[in-house]
Amino acid sequence: MLGEIAKAGRYLGQSMRLMMGLPDYDVYVSHREATHPDEPIMTYEEFFRERQEARYGGAGKRGGCC
DSSP, X not given: OHHHHHHHHHHHHHHHHHHTTOOOHHHHHHHHHHHOTTSOOOOXXXXXXXXXXXXXXXXXXXXXXX
């Protein structure tokens, strides 16, 4: 039971970070190591920049209505 509560807490924390727009680098690294072990893994800085560009638009892109 205690394990289930801890697992729920991790999911809640991850959900809150995603709602606030904070990417979860540790989850990304775990996923890449498990499913794409032969491919390179971005550094934290590369990952953060990529997530920012995906959310707000990259160079020359402009999000929003105006």
